Amino acid sequence: MKNFLYILMFIITINSLYTKQITITPIPVNTTKDDFNSNITHNGKQIYFTTDRRGGQKVYVAELNNGKWTAPILAKGTINDGDQIGSVSLTSDGQFMLFAATDHQVGGFGRTDIYSAEKVNGEWTNVKNLGSKINSDAWDSQPMISNDGNMLFFVSDRKGGYGGTDIYMSVKENGDWGKAFNLGSVINTENDEMTPVIGVDNINFTFSSNRPGGFGEMDIYVSKMKGKSFTKPENAGEPINTNADEFFYYSLPNSDKAYFSSSRSGGDGGLDIYIAEPNPFESEAVFLLNGVVSDAKSLKPLGANIVITDLETGEKVADLKSDDNTGEYYVILQEGKTYSITAEKDGYLFFSERYEVPKSKKGESKTKNINLSPISGGNTRLLVFFDFDKSTLKKESIPELERVVKFMKKNANVNISIEGHTDDVGAADYNDKLSDSRAAAVKTYITSKGIDAKRIHTKGFGMRQPLVNDKTEEARATNRRVEMKILN
Numbered sequence: 001m002k003n004f005l006y007i008l009m010f011i012i013t014i015n016s017l018y019t020k021q022i023t024i025t026p027i028p029v030n031t032t033k034d035d036f037n038s039n040i041t042h043n044g045k046q047i048y049f050t051t052d053r054r055g056g057q058k059v060y061v062a063e064l065n066n067g068k069w070t071a072p073i074l075a076k077g078t079i080n081d082g083d084q085i086g087s088v089s090l091t092s093d094g095q096f097m098l099f100a101a102t103d104h105q106v107g108g109f110g111r112t113d114i115y116s117a118e119k120v121n122g123e124w125t126n127v128k129n130l131g132s133k134i135n136s137d138a139w140d141s142q143p144m145i146s147n148d149g150n151m152l153f154f155v156s157d158r159k160g161g162y163g164g165t166d167i168y169m170s171v172k173e174n175g176d177w178g179k180a181f182n183l184g185s186v187i188n189t190e191n192d193e194m195t196p197v198i199g200v201d202n203i204n205f206t207f208s209s210n211r212p213g214g215f216g217e218m219d220i221y222v223s224k225m226k227g228k229s230f231t232k233p234e235n236a237g238e239p240i241n242t243n244a245d246e247f248f249y250y251s252l253p254n255s256d257k258a259y260f261s262s263s264r265s266g267g268d269g270g271l272d273i274y275i276a277e278p279n280p281f282e283s284e285a286v287f288l289l290n291g292v293v294s295d296a297k298s299l300k301p302l303g304a305n306i307v308i309t310d311l312e313t314g315e316k317v318a319d320l321k322s323d324d325n326t327g328e329y330y331v332i333l334q335e336g337k338t339y340s341i342t343a344e345k346d347g348y349l350f351f352s353e354r355y356e357v358p359k360s361k362k363g364e365s366k367t368k369n370i371n372l373s374p375i376s377g378g379n380t381r382l383l384v385f386f387d388f389d390k391s392t393l394k395k396e397s398i399p400e401l402e403r404v405v406k407f408m409k410k411n412a413n414v415n416i417s418i419e420g421h422t423d424d425v426g427a428a429d430y431n432d433k434l435s436d437s438r439a440a441a442v443k444t445y446i447t448s449k450g451i452d453a454k455r456i457h458t459k460g461f462g463m464r465q466p467l468v469n470d471k472t473e474e475a476r477a478t479n480r481r482v483e484m485k486i487l488n
Contacts, residue, residue, distance in 0.1 A: 024239050025275050029062050029072050032269035036261035037087045037248045041094035044252050048088050057084045077124030079117045081105045092147040093330045095119045095321040100141035109135040114143045114154055121324045133179045144196045147332050148318050153196035163190035186230050195247040199283030200332050206249040216243035222281050251283045254363050285363035290330045293322040293343055296371035301327025304345040311338045311396050333357050340383050348372040350403055352383040379485040391437035405449040415487040418442045420460040423476035435460030
């Protein structure tokens with residue numbers, strides 16, 4: 001018995017040595033008014049939040065420079081054109097926003113509605129009401145969009161709920177939001193459930209509730225999302241929760257920090273924004289890809305549309321945009337997956353490339369800059385796939401070929417050359433014929449979609465124009481390619 005007690009005391013001692021104390025720290029953007037709903041973008045470099053510091057709730061933004069937050073400024077654009085502008089949520093690239101507003105100039109369905117906005121040249125514009133599949137004649141607010149832009153969570157007191165305010169969800173269907181549905185009795189109760197936040201892993205789910213058994217008024221609860229089901233929520237406990245209100249628990253990607261809002265004593269007044277460190281409820285680590293889109297000749301930053309597609313399933317996993325002023329983009333990917341990355345902008349050839357995220361690379365950040373060639377005299381590598389030693393197009397090639405068709409229809413005065421290239425394995429004359437056949441297969445697909453064959457020239461170069469002069473498999477994979485060049 002004595003030995004058992006010694007072992008138990010030893011385990012407790014070791015655990016205490018390795019258990020870090022959670023520190024709760026206010027960030028220097030708070031005022032004596034309500035400051036809440038921190039939404040962190042650009043991998044922790046920007047914070048959007050709601051405040052009524054000047055009377056009436058509006059959206060503000062601050063930036064993190066050299067470890068210090070800049071003075072918050074009113075978010076530019078038309079998003080703040082309303083009586084009360086509430087909670088905001090942004091995609092990971094910081095270019096698309098959902099927000100709640102009362103009496104916005106765009107118009108609404110109920111007391112408060114949810115709207116979308118796009119960032120154009122540094123300003124939030126193109127404000128749109130999300131429509132009747134999301135909004136009702138009641139209070140609809142506190143939107144939260146998943147990092148891939150395909151899931152929406154929000155809060156409503158509409159009829160038919162479990163009582164008080166409930167959390168609802170919508171999933172994108174063919175680019176449009178599907179009809180919202182209640183998350184059910186695992187999450188919602190006869191009390192109030194509010195401020196849903198889905199983690200960057202699309203698994204970690206937090207929200208606030210004043211259900212019985214908490215520490216105070218509104219407490220943070222934690223659940224796991226599996227498909228469209230949720231595990232039983234658990235109270236986040238102290239020191240996250242207090243006898244005051246706690247809302248909007250947001251875990252920073254690949255970090256031990258979490259941001260949340262609280263009216264606890266010791267703050268500047270009202271609701272304040274705090275950091276919890278280390279974060280006891282971290283989302284799973286993710287692979288973050290970022291970079292800058294630029295003009296290939298002038299190197300001027302460009303705002304381009306970027307689509308990320310899972311090459312195995314053909315599913316579009318992200319539809320984002322690089323910043324108009326800086327050209328920066330950010331996207332979160334999963335380990336062990338192979339994607340296509342495509343960037344498009346009017347006046348430029350589209351860019352496509354295969355990108356593989358190795359296994360066991362979670363928690364990493366990688367930079368991939370993208371250069372777009374102006375249409376005049378430009379060329380681009382096509383992301384098309386063939387079986388070994390064959391010229392039959394694989395189904396993974398279809399999205400890329402459809403981009404070529406779209407480009408040709410949009411630029412009716414452009415003629416192109418489709419050029420096939422092989423690696424250095426095999427006889428030269430055989431590779432010449434193989435590259436000819438592959439270029440011809442691409443042309444056949446494009447012309448089958450109504451493009452005049454006279455606009456498309458083909459040529460096979462075999463192994464004679466390698467991009468990399470090396471014998472490694474990586475170099476050979478680079479050299480096996482199909483290129484599209486502008487002829488006029």
